[in-house]
Amino acid sequence: MFRILKGAGGERVFRVATISAMVLLALFFLGIIASLLAYTKWDTFVSALFSEEILFAIRLSLMTATIAAVISMLIAVPVAYAISRARFPGKDIVDSLLDLPIVISPVALGAALLVFFNTPLGSAIDDNIIKFVFSVPGIVLAQVTVISALAVRLLKSTFDGIDPRYEQVARTLGCSKPEAFFRVTLPLARDGLIASGILTWARAVGEFGATVMLAGATAMKTETLPSAIFLSLASADVEKAIAVIFVLILIAVAALLVIRRIIGRRYRI
Amino acid sequence: MIKIEGLSLRLGEFNLKDIDLSIRDGEYFVILGPTGAGKTVLLECLAGLHHFKKGKVYFNGADVTRLMPEERNLGYVPQDYVLFPFIDVFNNIAFGLKQLKISTSEVRERVNKLADLMGVSHLLHRETRTLSGGEKQRIALARALAPSPRFLLLDEPLGALDLRTAKNLRLELRRIHRQFGLTTIHITHDLMEALEMADRVAVIQDGRVEQVAEPEKMLFYPEGEKVADFIGSPNILDCDYCRSLGQGVMEVGCGDMKLTVAHEGGDIRKIAILPRHIYVSETRPPGLSVNGFQGLITSIEPAGNTVKILIDVAEKSLLSEIPSYIFEDMNLTVGKEVFLILRMRRIRVYESSL
CATH class of the missing domain: 1.20.5 (Single alpha-helices involved in coiled-coils or other helix-helix interfaces)
Incomplete structure (x- = not known):
């Protein structure tokens, strides 16, 4: 046959x-x-795009995603380095655990966060330190929860691709372990760091499930771009939803183009 | 002085077993062994790149076993050089200097001086990935030498280079060694390289030191079957007379054989040539043949990828070793008359009688 x-x-x-x-x-x-x-029709598209609510959503999304991406990268760099280089018992388990947020539904993660802030410890944090539930810091926390695992995964492959002998040579040339990391490994990881940063940032801009669970989707308060699509469609305002979808597509294309340029230079995923 | 005492380490497939070595001040010490013998791991232990529980390492009498690599002040040139790709040649050489508390102008001065010495001054502003193997090796050497290390560790420094570049660098390594008087440990799997460069050679096999000796001693008196097998039982001939032919060439007589060898200086007492440097041919080689002889095959013995052939020449027995695939293309049998050539450049000569 x-x-x-x-x-x-x-x-x-x-x-x-x-x-x-x-x-x-x-x-x-x-x-x-x-x-x-x-x-879509051009004039309604433009008026929807420049409505106060959508401009607010664009600003909020860009701000929260940037903060979340920075926080995630700061956490992910040491974590990814440890997973890539260190050898310790139970490493496989830790490694798999860190993969969970990538495969679990963001809605589940957000719901779990909400449950956490209803425990005595969680509500103590929420009441006395930073208010997360139904507030802007909640958006950032939800995004960080979803994207930090992705950042770790991307950075791990970057560190995996760097021959540990570079650091060894640096050390024979008088660098301590931290000095070798900052003088050799980080510069070698530069393209990978930039690409991972952009990818996690783009993922944070698009985050909806966890955000809506923890921070809600209140217009002019915790309304990010994905929330705006949801709210627009819920109120049957298709024009507005389409305007926001195009904003999101534009952001995604820009991110991909920047990454392409970096990959074209040196970086391989 | 470098002293290694009872060093044992298991690392993946490699297994160092109870290594004892002591390397004298100013010595050019070669560690020789087949691939997978554990040579690189041993060198990395000296550089402080592995932790081991059994054994001690002393530098000039001080126990350095637990010192970090950056505390050892060693010049280390790894295999494939491992130059930093994100900075140019100048900054590669300056890398270790920047860890010292010296001024920028002094860094520049020392880099320029070393670049000059290594003949890479014209490359200082090049990116490392555009360089040839020989250039990379010179820069890796300059980088290792820049912070004025106590010892120099070289991992297969000539391994990845083409023959001509390797030959030039071989001379240069010896020159640097003389100039700096730097105790040097050089790793190789190449017997001729070891014999040519070393003050003393250590043969390592399966993670064990089999013999430490001067090159001639190693060649003439290998200890144990493993070393003898690895060295490959050289043909050693006593010389009755010798006569200079000028231009660095001498004629020596060994019984009824007259040989031309590259040598300048005193009288030659012994010559040695490895079996693999004696070529066998069924027909008379065309053209002028230096060191060409005729002989009778007395035995043929396959040995892995090669075939060992014993040939009687002028009342002497010479051992030749040729690759099996070449042997199969020839029609060699015991009792057959053959022609052989002893490659002049591969003949080693000895003035002392040992």
């Missing part, structure tokens, strides 16, 4: 099959974007 798949015929069939799969998927995405364009 598979006789036809042997030899040059097989190669042709295989080529056609894989390339058509690629083309179909690309057409699918193009179709979605085209339907958005078909649905």
Whole structure:
């Protein structure tokens, strides 16, 4: 039965099959974007885009995502380095645990956070230190929870790709362990750091599930761009939803372009 | 002086077993062994890159076993050089100097001086990835020498280089060694490289030191079967007379054989040549053949990838070793008359009688 798949015929069939799969998927995405364009009218689009509510959502999203990305990177650099280099018993378990937030639904993570802030310890933090529940810091916390695992994963592969002998040579040249890390490993990881930072930031901009659970989606208070889409559609304001979708697409494309440039230079994922 | 006492370490596939070595001040010490013998791991132990529970390392009498690599003041040149790709050649050489508390102008001065010495001054502002193997090796050396280390550790410094570059660097390494008087440990799997460069050689096999000796001694009196196998039982001939032919070439007589060798200086008492440097041919080699002889095959013995052939020449027995695939293309049998060439450049000569 598979006789036809042997030899040059097989190669042709295989080529056609894989390339058509690629083309179909690309057409699918193009179709979605085209339907958005078909649905929207330019003047209502512009007025929706520059409405006070959407401008607020853009500002809030960019601010929270930037803070969340910075915090995540600061946490992820030492964690990823430890997973990549250190050898200790139970490392595999810790490693798998750190993968969980990537596979678990963000809604579940957000709900779990909300539950945490209802425990005595959690509510003590919420009441006395920083108010997270239904507030802007809650958005940042939700985003950090979702994206820090991603940042660790991306940075781990960066550190894995750096030959530990660079650090060893640096140490024979008089660097202490921390000096070797800052003088050699970080510069070697630079492209990886930038790419991971942008990817986690873009992921934070798009975060919805955990955010809406912990911080809610109150207009002009905790309304991020994804929340804005949700709220617009919930109130049947499709024009507004489409405007926000385009803003999100624009941000994503910009992030991908920057990463492409970096990859084109040196970095490999 | 470097002293290693009872060092044992298991690291993945490598297993160092009870290593005892002592390297004298100013010595050019070569550690010789096949791939996987544990040479690199041993060197890394000296550099402080591995922790080991059994054994001690002393530098000039002081116990340094627990010192961190940065506290040992060693010049270390790893295999494949490991130059830093994110900075240019100048900053690579200056890397260790910047850890010392010296002024920028002094750093620049010392880098320039070393670059000059290593002949890489014209490369100072180049990126490292555009350099050739030989250039990289010189820069890695300059980088290691820059902070004025106590000892120099070289891991297969000539391994990845083409023959001509390797030959130049071999001379240069000896020159640097003389100039700095720096105790140097050099790792290699290449017997000829070890014999040519070393003051003393240590043969390591399966993580064990099998023999430590001067190159000639190692060649003529290998201890134990393992070392003898690795060295490959050289042909050693006593010389009855010798006569200079000028231009660094001498004619020596060993019984009825007359040989031309590259040598300048005193009378030659012995010559040695490895079996793999004696070529065998069924027909008379064309052209002028230096050190060409005719002989009779007395035995043929396969040995792994090679075949060992014993040939009687002028009442002497010479051992030749040729790759199996070449042997299979020839029609060699015991009792057959063959032609052989002793490669002139590969003949080692000894003035002392040992």
